[in-house]
Amino acid sequence: MTDHTAAAHDDHHDEPPARFVDRWLFTTNHKDIGTLYLIFSLTMFFTGGLMALVIRAELFQPGLQFVDPQFFNSMTTMHALLMVFGAVMPAFVGLANWLIPMMIGAPDMALPRMNNWSFWILPFAFSMLLLTLLMPGGAPAGGWTLYPPLVLQTGDAFPFMVFAVHLMGASSIMGSINVIVTIMNMRAPGMTLMRMPLFCWAWLITAYLLIAVMPVLAGAVTMLLTDKYFGTSFFNAAGGGDPVLFQHVFWFFGHPEVYIMILPAFGVVSQIIPTFSRKPLFGYTSMVYATASIAFLSFIVWAHHMFTTGMPIAGQLFFMLSTMLIAIPTAVKIFNWLATMWRGELTFETPMLFSIAFVLLFTIGGFSGLMLAIAPADYQYHDTYFVVAHFHYVLVPGAIFSLMAATYYWLPKWTGRMYNEKLGKLHFWLSLIGVNVLFFPQHFLGLAGMPRRIPDYPTQFADFNMISSIGAFMFGFSQLLFVLVIWNCVRGGRKATDQVWDGAKGLEWTLPSPAPYHSFNEPPVIK
């Protein structure tokens, strides 16, 4: 595209299209697509959250009160699939869409039509997945890890689930191609890679991870499909296959996948903490290298999810040691964030509160992860509530808190108005207390011997489960406040200034609030 045609194109489209369908269904605008992604992921967050509340309601006390065990298993499975693929990942893609062009001084994403497509695949994928709840045999109930042979016992839902996973993968791959092409080609003159905001770096690395591993997941579920319908025996010992092979392939996808959900969160927090510390990010270069090291290590640690499957000693030693290595770059990141705050001029607006909670609670999740890496001890922790507590600590006060921080931080730029700070803080404190009451006792349950994914439990686990369920309902209902704050901010509120936060640095803050429909038609000058 030459400069001439780009300018001519924009001349006609300074305002969004008037018709609803033209604006939202056919949109190629990175801001509108970002908004669509964010609204979609919020919808999935609540749908998946409702399923979590079904789980916690059933586990409120021993005995089966509400649901059949099979439906309970469907809930755990669907909750995970929705939260991972429907809430966290699309939310980060939405942020990437909104922010990357504004941060690097580009007019839009590099591939706008593919951008539209990668979003509009998602509602179809998730409608299909959710409709399996109504099918004979019920929704998938074999866990989000889809281990055969159990997953092959799924009823009519099975091929729909496989197809839905394929679509989600295609959407993610297209989204990440767009991010890579945009960052590599559309940076404003003077915006060198090492001058990019850390959020862009985190997303660039994440996008490579996605392109590397989503096809692996697609391959794994395709092998499941042919095993079930076309007589192959990839995972069937009777035909010469091996069920554990699936676990290797799945976790070769699955471990990078967990970093796909956390690296953009690192990026978000690395933007917010310097702003409210009024200080540059400490150790920018080492942050970039740490992120890249974590991404690299994520490819060589997968079997730490599988210590109990019967691995040779050499395998256990290798995966234990490689996993422990991840603690080093992660520690560097935590220390850098703290050093950014040290001797700063701190204020505690809602985005900063969520970011600090992220750093501290992610530390807890990181440490329980380190404990899980120690193979002999993992024999005890594996598949218990200790693991549930661990990954929820990195995903909820980790990834989800960073998403909330990001929403509060950039919402004034998106809407042109300030959100209600009091309600935002109330949302933070209720979420913080709720999430800890919800997940901290689960460490104790796991250590005491409660397996995960059980609909009912021995009575000695009753007390901590009840506390955990109370926390779950508290956390769940607090999120309605989040919607209220966003709704109020979209509808009205105090006008936001262009810079919004007095410590904010970066190109996006040089644009007016709300950001115009088309920004940086002329590349900005970068000093």
Next chain:
Amino acid sequence: MFSRIWMPLLAAVVAGMAGLADPQAAQAAWDLDMPVGKTVLADEIMSLHHLILIICTVVCIGVFAFAFYTMFVCRRSRGAKAAQFSHSTTAEIIWTVIPTLILVAMAVPSARTIINLEDTSGADMSIKVTGYQWKWSYDYLNEDKFFYSTMDRASNAASQRGSGIDPATVEHYLRNVDNPMVVPVNKKIRLLMTSNDVIHSWWVPELYIKKDANPGFVNEAWFEATETGVYRGQCTELCGRGHGFMPVVVVVVTEPEYQDWLAGRLAWNQVEQQLMATSISNETGDTTLAALQDK
């Protein structure tokens, strides 16, 4: 602030580790730590667990303390002015090297324990454990002993939806079986794990042993119990609708009692009745079958 929630919880973890929580109360509702193990390797694994838990807790408290101190001292409302430094190579080298050293300190004992854990040589006897949806079977190799082990009727009745039975009234709810595995104390037992359908996982927390049972493959594991008693666990790999309802129960008895049981001189229903009637014996620690029969 965070500390109000965190400090008591962290303190509780440390207290639990330090053994202030009653180690005998394996069934207690407020346990904060792993149950004390009853095998030759259990102490080794548990001390490894405590080593990493203590290191993690100490570092975690350090990080939290530094963060709260910073938040208190360097806030605008106290008139703090921002410094503008953005890197310090010395600091970065220090906080890369120190975690590396700590990790090495963790890795060495861990590696040793893995090697012990996987050494199934020199076993006194072997039992083939097979998982099914949703029960276990135990096949005593070289003995004429094979049986299925299914969740007991009382648990089954109470666990039905809307049963109206309070699980608290059921002895060892969801952790009791009709036919437990019986093994002699102080003998190295090798387990050969496999499955007849989907993947299961055999776990007894107090025996510090967990291994997946994969269909079509055989996994090995071993334990040597150091105390007689009844040890209870559950399936730990999602295996379908009945995943929560396939308990593992291991009864560790003295060698003569084991021989009696093997020869059929001690019948199942006796054992079962005694187990049901005297489950409190688990807490008192006196669980030899002889002791049960005396009562």
